[in-house]
Amino acid sequence: MMNKKSFALALGLSALSFSVTSQAASVASGKDAFEACRGCHVSPGASNVYPTYYVPKIGGQVAAYTVSALKAYQSAGRSHGTMMANTQEMSEQTMEDIAEYLATDKGGSKRAISNHGDIAHGKKLSGTCMGCHNDDTTAGSSNPRLAGQHANYLEKAMQEYKAGTRPSPLMQSMLQTLSEDDMKDLAAYFTSLQGLTAVK
Numbered sequence: 001m002m003n004k005k006s007f008a009l010a011l012g013l014s015a016l017s018f019s020v021t022s023q024a025a026s027v028a029s030g031k032d033a034f035e036a037c038r039g040c041h042v043s044p045g046a047s048n049v050y051p052t053y054y055v056p057k058i059g060g061q062v063a064a065y066t067v068s069a070l071k072a073y074q075s076a077g078r079s080h081g082t083m084m085a086n087t088q089e090m091s092e093q094t095m096e097d098i099a100e101y102l103a104t105d106k107g108g109s110k111r112a113i114s115n116h117g118d119i120a121h122g123k124k125l126s127g128t129c130m131g132c133h134n135d136d137t138t139a140g141s142s143n144p145r146l147a148g149q150h151a152n153y154l155e156k157a158m159q160e161y162k163a164g165t166r167p168s169p170l171m172q173s174m175l176q177t178l179s180e181d182d183m184k185d186l187a188a189y190f191t192s193l194q195g196l197t198a199v200k
């Protein structure tokens, strides 16, 4: 039998462990939280209004990257009106739940819209990218998948890194010597691969 003192101690300990242990990411909670996001991320080929580019495919995206992307919008490190508004009040737990849901959701449309760049030239240039963007989705990686992403979204991301408006010193240095045409061709190559899907 527990005496009064050890019971109080046990309670204190369980309260402590509750406050320091974060919950494991939950696919079911992530799916619920994603309801507000479906309008844009479910239809294959939904377009951002201005500037025009296709809404990125995020089904099957690497979870750690999704969390870092959501945090970047929340902290305004990455600017996009709707995405900043959607993440304003979002807890880290919700971000992790959504990321886990998206990482496991692979049943949506695979349709990827190209930009008619030179795929063969893009493939040649992609050698330096493959160390990080080889479509390895094993846990531990935080590099985004690019395979199967819409081309004009990839181009826009590269242009923003190069200009420094989307901050990533790493990606800025990777793209420094590439021309607009090179980036178009790289985008065409990654779009031609199978990988990301729209969310089901």
Ligand code: HEC
Residues within 6 Å of the ligand: 033, 034, 036, 037, 038, 039, 040, 041, 048, 054, 055, 056, 058, 066, 069, 070, 078, 079, 080, 082, 083, 086, 087, 098, 144
């Ligand atoms: C009005 C349309 C719209 C809604 C609603 C919306 N998104 Fe987005 N989302 C976009 C667009 C457009 C982008 C690309 C923005 C940019 O260029 O940075 C984006 C980007 C993202 C990215 C980064 C993708 C990448 O490859 O870096 C993630 C993750 C994401 N959204 C998740 C969500 C989640 C989670 C919600 C709901 C809480 C949501 N979105 C709601 C349109 C939307």
Ligand code: HEC
Residues within 6 Å of the ligand: 056, 068, 125, 126, 128, 129, 130, 131, 132, 133, 142, 143, 144, 145, 146, 154, 155, 157, 158, 167, 168, 170, 171, 174, 175, 186
């Ligand atoms: C050393 C690892 C590394 C290499 C090499 C690399 N990248 Fe990246 N890339 C990253 C990381 C990390 C991010 C996420 C940066 C961020 O948080 O915005 C990223 C982001 C991107 C994105 C944005 C994806 C999205 O969903 O918004 C594109 C496009 C991209 N890289 C293209 C390339 C291309 C093309 C090359 C080769 C010329 C390349 N990368 C080389 C690590 C790398």
